[in-house]
Amino acid sequence: MLTESQVEFFNTNGYLVVEDLVDQETLENVRAEYSKLMDQLYAGWAAEGKVPPPTPGMEFWDKLDIAFRGGFDWYQPFDISLPHDNITDETPMHFGPAVFSLVRSKKILDAVETLIGSEITSNPIQHVRIKPPQKAVDASEIRAHVVATDWHQDMGVTLPEADNTKFVTVWLAITDATIENGCLQVATGNYKEMLPHCTKKQTGIADQFIPTDKATPLPVKAGGAVIFHPLTPHGSLSNNSDGYRWSFDLRYNVTGQPTGRSHFPEFVARSRSNPENELKDWQEWRQLWSDARYRLARSEHIPQHRWDSNSPYCA
Numbered sequence: 288m289l290t291e292s293q294v295e296f297f298n299t300n301g302y303l304v305v306e307d308l309v310d311q312e313t314l315e316n317v318r319a320e321y322s323k324l325m326d327q328l329y330a331g332w333a334a335e336g337k338v339p340p341p342t343p344g345m346e347f348w349d350k351l352d353i354a355f356r357g358g359f360d361w362y363q364p365f366d367i368s369l370p371h372d373n374i375t376d377e378t379p380m381h382f383g384p385a386v387f388s389l390v391r392s393k394k395i396l397d398a399v400e401t402l403i404g405s406e407i408t409s410n411p412i413q414h415v416r417i418k419p420p421q422k423a424v425d426a427s428e429i430r431a432h433v434v435a436t437d438w439h440q441d442m443g444v445t446l447p448e449a450d451n452t453k454f455v456t457v458w459l460a461i462t463d464a465t466i467e468n469g470c471l472q473v474a475t476g477n478y479k480e481m482l483p484h485c486t487k488k489q490t491g492i493a494d495q496f497i498p499t500d501k502a503t504p505l506p507v508k509a510g511g512a513v514i515f516h517p518l519t520p521h522g523s524l525s526n527n528s529d530g531y532r533w534s535f536d537l538r539y540n541v542t543g544q545p546t547g548r549s550h551f552p553e554f555v556a557r558s559r560s561n562p563e564n565e566l567k568d569w570q571e572w573r574q575l576w577s578d579a580r581y582r583l584a585r586s587e588h589i590p591q592h593r594w595d596s597n598s599p600y601c602a
């Protein structure tokens with residue numbers, strides 16, 4: 288559970304940094320799960336002659352780097368979500384036991400419980416972000432899982448159905464996040480209103496509303512987290528290091544309230560009133576997403592944002 292002074296800090300500033308929110312074992316299991324996944328992807332590309340065969344001692348980061356520089360899509364196979372559009376039965380995604388344990392880990396849920404109460408749903412708006420060094424990225428690249436994330440409010444990137452939903456974002460560092468390698472930045476202050484967003488590059492706060500003067504970068508060590516309110520403006524710095532920076536962003540809302548992306552599956556992560564409602568089996572979690580993929584591959588595109596790029600703020 289969080290302390291009173293942590294809660295007070297969160298209420299005043301709209302965010303909170305918590306070191307060691309995830310224990311080393313959970314982190315190691317997640318790294319090992321992704322390493323296995325990387326081996327499988329790499330072996331597939333090697334079999335097609337797209338990459339050199341793996342050599343002994345070649346590790347996760349070596350393979351990832353070859354994949355990135357070769358222009359292969361490793362992002363979607365690693366993501367713990369479906370994409371915004373063009374979903375097919377073959378769209379890859381990743382739902383495994385280690386990530387499931389991460390999402391359900393006790394210390395995260397304890398912290399979340401202090402902030403939103405004890406009926407906690409794992410919100411399906413969640414991503415992995417393994418960002419390459421900016422100098423290796425093509426100048427035309429704008430996607431927020433590759434380059435710096437523009438200023439936005441998370442409430443601004445949900446559908447309006449969630450405007451009254453109580454939720455928090457838990458941004459977890461899997462590698463140390465530093466100012467150099469592109470850590471998160473927030474604007475401090477007690478934000479209570481949605482700021483106008485535009486959809487120019489990424490969906491982001493309209494230029495004249497960006498609270499640049501309040502910008503606070505938040506470096507955090509692997510296993511640490513930044514927890515923030517849905518109206519807290521935030522973004523991330525660009526990765527000016529030589530290595531990759533890896534984070535997950537997870538969200539949790541009060542059970543029964545709309546998630547903001549209800550065409551994706553949610554699950555009860557904790558319930559003090561009905562513990563039997565909690566999802567405990569990672570395979571069921573994966574099945575929920577497979578079912579959603581099947582359904583969405585056969586349905587009309589569902590827009591995920593509400594903003595109109597013709598708004599006067601976006602000129």
Ligand SMILES: O=C(O)CCC(=O)C(=O)O
Nearest residue numbers: 416436441456458523536
């Ligand atoms: O990691 C990033 O670049 C941005 C993450 C973000 O916007 C979020 O966690 O809500």
Ligand SMILES: [Fe+2]
Nearest residue numbers: 439440441521
């Ligand atoms: Fe965000």
